[in-house]
Amino acid sequence: xxWFLARRxxxxxxxxxxxxxxxxxxxxxxxxxPALLILGVGAREDTLAALRESMGLDQxxxxxxxxxxxxxxxxxxxxxxTYDVPVPALLGxxxxxxxxxxxxxxxxxxxxxxxxxxxxxxxxxxxxxxxxMGVSQLGVAVPNFWLGLLLVLVFAVGLRWLPSGGxxxxxxxxxxxxxxxxxxxxxxxLPQAAILxxxxxxxxxxxxxxxxxxxxxxxxLSHAEALWHHGLRNAMIPxxxxxxxxxxxxxxxxxxxxxxxxxPGIGRLMFQAIGQRDLVVVRDLVVLLAATVGVVNFLVDVxxxxxxxxxxxxxxxxxxx
Amino acid sequence: MGPTKPSRPARALASTLAALAIGVSTLAAxxxxxxxxxxDSLVMGLVLEPPHLDPTAGAxxxxxxxxYANVFEGLTRIxxxxxxxxxxxxxxxxxxxxxxxxxxxRRDVTFHDGTAFTADDAAYSLQRAMDEDSVxxxxxxxxxxxxxxxxxxxTLIVELSHPLARLPFNLGWGDAVMxxxxxxxxxxxxxxxxxxxxxxRWVQGDRVELEAYPDYWGKAPALTTATFRFIxxxxxxMAALMAGDLDAFANMPAPESLPALDADPRFTxxxxxxxxxxxxxxxxxRAPLDDIRVRQAIAHAIDRQAVVDGAMFGHGTPIGxxxxxxxxxxxxxxxxTPYDPARARALLAEAGIDxxxxxxxxxxxxxxxxxxxxxxxxxxxxxxxxxxxxxxxxWAQWLEQVFRGHDFDLTIxxxxxxxxxxxxxxGDDYYFGYENPAxxxxxxxxxxxxxxxxxxxxxxxxxxxxxxxxxxxxLFQLAKHGVWNARLRGLWENSPVQANDVTGVSWAE
Numbered sequence: 072x073x074w075f076l077a078r079r080x081x082x083x084x085x086x087x088x089x090x091x092x093x094x095x096x097x098x099x100x101x102x103x104x105p106a107l108l109i110l111g112v113g114a115r116e117d118t119l120a121a122l123r124e125s126m127g128l129d130q131x132x133x134x135x136x137x138x139x140x141x142x143x144x145x146x147x148x149x150x151x152x153t154y155d156v157p158v159p160a161l162l163g164x165x166x167x168x169x170x171x172x173x174x175x176x177x178x179x180x181x182x183x184x185x186x187x188x189x190x191x192x193x194x195x196x197x198x199x200x201x202x203x204m205g206v207s208q209l210g211v212a213v214p215n216f217w218l219g220l221l222l223v224l225v226f227a228v229g230l231r232w233l234p235s236g237g238x239x240x241x242x243x244x245x246x247x248x249x250x251x252x253x254x255x256x257x258x259x260x261l262p263q264a265a266i267l268x269x270x271x272x273x274x275x276x277x278x279x280x281x282x283x284x285x286x287x288x289x290x291x292l293s294h295a296e297a298l299w300h301h302g303l304r305n306a307m308i309p310x311x312x313x314x315x316x317x318x319x320x321x322x323x324x325x326x327x328x329x330x331x332x333x334x335p336g337i338g339r340l341m342f343q344a345i346g347q348r349d350l351v352v353v354r355d356l357v358v359l360l361a362a363t364v365g366v367v368n369f370l371v372d373v374x375x376x377x378x379x380x381x382x383x384x385x386x387x388x389x390x391x392x
Numbered sequence: 393m394g395p396t397k398p399s400r401p402a403r404a405l406a407s408t409l410a411a412l413a414i415g416v417s418t419l420a421a422x423x424x425x426x427x428x429x430x431x432d433s434l435v436m437g438l439v440l441e442p443p444h445l446d447p448t449a450g451a452x453x454x455x456x457x458x459x460y461a462n463v464f465e466g467l468t469r470i471x472x473x474x475x476x477x478x479x480x481x482x483x484x485x486x487x488x489x490x491x492x493x494x495x496x497x498r499r500d501v502t503f504h505d506g507t508a509f510t511a512d513d514a515a516y517s518l519q520r521a522m523d524e525d526s527v528x529x530x531x532x533x534x535x536x537x538x539x540x541x542x543x544x545x546x547t548l549i550v551e552l553s554h555p556l557a558r559l560p561f562n563l564g565w566g567d568a569v570m571x572x573x574x575x576x577x578x579x580x581x582x583x584x585x586x587x588x589x590x591x592x593r594w595v596q597g598d599r600v601e602l603e604a605y606p607d608y609w610g611k612a613p614a615l616t617t618a619t620f621r622f623i624x625x626x627x628x629x630m631a632a633l634m635a636g637d638l639d640a641f642a643n644m645p646a647p648e649s650l651p652a653l654d655a656d657p658r659f660t661x662x663x664x665x666x667x668x669x670x671x672x673x674x675x676x677x678r679a680p681l682d683d684i685r686v687r688q689a690i691a692h693a694i695d696r697q698a699v700v701d702g703a704m705f706g707h708g709t710p711i712g713x714x715x716x717x718x719x720x721x722x723x724x725x726x727x728x729t730p731y732d733p734a735r736a737r738a739l740l741a742e743a744g745i746d747x748x749x750x751x752x753x754x755x756x757x758x759x760x761x762x763x764x765x766x767x768x769x770x771x772x773x774x775x776x777x778x779x780x781x782x783x784x785x786x787w788a789q790w791l792e793q794v795f796r797g798h799d800f801d802l803t804i805x806x807x808x809x810x811x812x813x814x815x816x817x818x819g820d821d822y823y824f825g826y827e828n829p830a831x832x833x834x835x836x837x838x839x840x841x842x843x844x845x846x847x848x849x850x851x852x853x854x855x856x857x858x859x860x861x862x863x864x865x866x867l868f869q870l871a872k873h874g875v876w877n878a879r880l881r882g883l884w885e886n887s888p889v890q891a892n893d894v895t896g897v898s899w900a901e
Binding site: 101102103104105107108109110111112113114115117118121122125153154155156161164165168220223224227228231234235236237238239240330331332333334335336339340343346347348 | 441443450451452524525526527528529530531532580581595596597598599622623624625627628632634635636637786787789791792793795796809
């Protein structure tokens with residue numbers, strides 16, 4: 072177990088280092104001068120030079136790379152080129168939007184998908200199963216931004232229950248803040264829930280055919296009880312894998328959904344920062360996102376070990392024991 | 393769900409859904425009450441969020457759109473009709489030779505932190521903008537200033553190296569607003585000005601909130617709060633208006649949605665003018681665009697009204713030179729190069745270019761006037777036998793390759809600075825590389841002329857020179873698509889400066 076975790080941790084660090092190198096090089100190659108973008112077409116050359124110097128853009132590339140990585144490691148990150156505030160100060164409020172949004176979406180997706188998937192499996196071939204699978208097929212096909220627009224049309228423009236977009240800030244109170252997050256979270260969650268429900272159904276169906284399920288039934292447990300106590304846990308491994316993968320999709324999805332709903336989150340910050348050539352913010356964000364995905368994958372690996380004792384005791388691959 | 397007794401997972405699902413439904417309805421109640429705003433506040437939508445809130449340290453028009461005239465004021469200001477008006481300077485005297493300006497400042501002005509505004513603050517503000525390490529995006533506005541001296545608490549002497557009749561106009565720009573030395577460095581995130589509204593908070597990525605400043609020197613605004621929300625996506629902007637989340641949208645990004653809004657009795661749609669001359673710029677450094685016949689041929693090939701109809705849904709005024717149609721000195725020169733494909737083909741033949749023998753690159757930045765307009769212009773050029781290679785670019789790339797690198801044949805861009813015909817005197821440094829001593833001479837005499845009718849004549853001459861030289865393909869003046877609640881009064885219909893002055897806004901009834 073320890074050896075397994077250590078290997079994973081080293082891989083994580085190497086991935087991050089590679090990501091930092093790639094993003095730095097790509098941003099170097101990308102055309103566009105941040106100073107010119109900030110000062111615009113009316114600016115004079117001496118003004119541009121003064122700004123470039125104050126932003127440290129006149130140093131050679133290798134020095135800027137070392138400065139940047141050094142800053143990341145010691146926590147002294149540079150100021151955003153456009154907003155002129157330290158990146159952590161910029162990210163804080165954005166994370167306070169994207170984090171809860173992703174969490175809410177994931178919770179909604181799981182809360183919808185698990186029961187529906189299990190239900191469909193338990194009633195395989197019957198009307199419930201066909202309905203759930205039909206709706207989820209639709210859910211997989213619908214793009215989340217289109218769903219978002221539809222939700223706005225119904226709940227904001229039509230019914231006027233919820234705001235059409237924007238975020239009042241957490242200081243405006245829990246109610247208004249959550250009201251602003253519900254629709255985007257639903258738009259993110261429903262397509263994810265559809266995928267997850269289908270995976271849940273097949274995972275449970277597979278488990279239902281196992282010998283230990285027959286044994287459980289023979290012991291006198293009802294169908295539902297056998298499924299609850301013995302089936303679900305064994306169906307969890309493929310599910311956790313998919314959830315881990317979906318988390319990355321969720322992060323990518325926030326870029327679009329935050330634009331549709333005008334939410335000041337990480338995704339929109341990234342989108343804006345690329346357009347404004349805010350190199351400092353882009354590279355810090357890429358590393359942050361890479362780290363998040365890396366950590367989530369790491370946690371998924373750890374959870375395998377927790378869910379499956381065979382993996383924990385280093386006897387993986389002896390599945391039929 | 394299940395036809396008989398629900399299984400345990402089904403029951404779990406049902407309770408989850410029930411909890412969710414209760415949650416949603418509770419939240420909805422909160423949201424609805426928040427919508428019923430008192431009629432002394434304004435929530436206005438803007439497309440772009442400013443990167444920061446200091447108009448003296450960046451070119452982004454979005455900064456002025458929030459703070460100009462609302463939070464910050466200059467010695468002079470530009471009014472709704474584009475004319476220069478006194479602001480913090482109540483009046484000014486000009487010396488005989490036009491090189492010394494004496495500004496008499498108002499005595500009752502305070503900054504939002506309570507300190508008095510004096511001639512020392514004014515001198516500091518101008519000096520800071522002119523300084524060697526200044527990062528003012530429009531440093532050129534102050535280039536003619538030799539020295540700035542505070543004579544006493546409320547008299548400011550500005551000495552020029554040469555006469556500059558438009559100095560009061562220049563000082564009305566957002567880049568020339570008055571700041572206090574104590575707060576200048578923090579204005580980016582916590583702006584402190586002298587305007588009728590003071591800064592409350594900025595939820596980054598979402599909104600800026602302002603409130604009325606009780607000690608304002610002028611007429612107190614009718615609004616007690618003004619909120620600017622930033623909504624870049626056209627669909628989201630439309631939804632926010634329809635849902636009642638916004639009272640106004642300064643300039644709707646999607647002209648296609650205007651008919652729907654116009655038909656809705658809740659809204660007023662006003663098509664106003666802007667300072668945006670939209671042009672098909674031609675790189676005069678490159679053959680065959682250095683040949684006036686080829687440039688004239690391109691100008692004759694374009695049906696301006698078709699571009700306005702196709703790209704801008706009919707909103708926009710065709711122009712024949714680089715000047716705003718609403719300006720008193722405007723001369724309609726669209727007839728110098730009217731739409732005439734036959735004439736265009738003849739001119740090309742005269743210049744020795746065979747049909748199909750010329751292909752030009754056409755760089756298009758992101759705004760829809762460029763991307764949509766570019767497609768139509770390309771089709772027009774194809775009709776006279778000029779091929780185009782369309783290259784869509786982002787702003788960063790446009791600035792680097794086209795504006796600074798001069799690496800382009802044709803590009804479409806809107807020049808949004810007010811009264812910016814002077815860019816044609818910048819010669820080879822400027823991106824389209826136009827050089828004409830006669831034009832420069834007209835610009836020089838403009839600088840020294842104070843008499844208004846004489847200035848108008850000179851502006852007329854300058855416009856005519858550009859039209860006759862067919863410097864660029866002059867397409868149309870960008871329109872401003874204002875949408876606001878039908879009960880709102882006092883919003884600017886036009887934008888002679890990129891600003892949303894809400895000082896005079898009030899609610900009817």
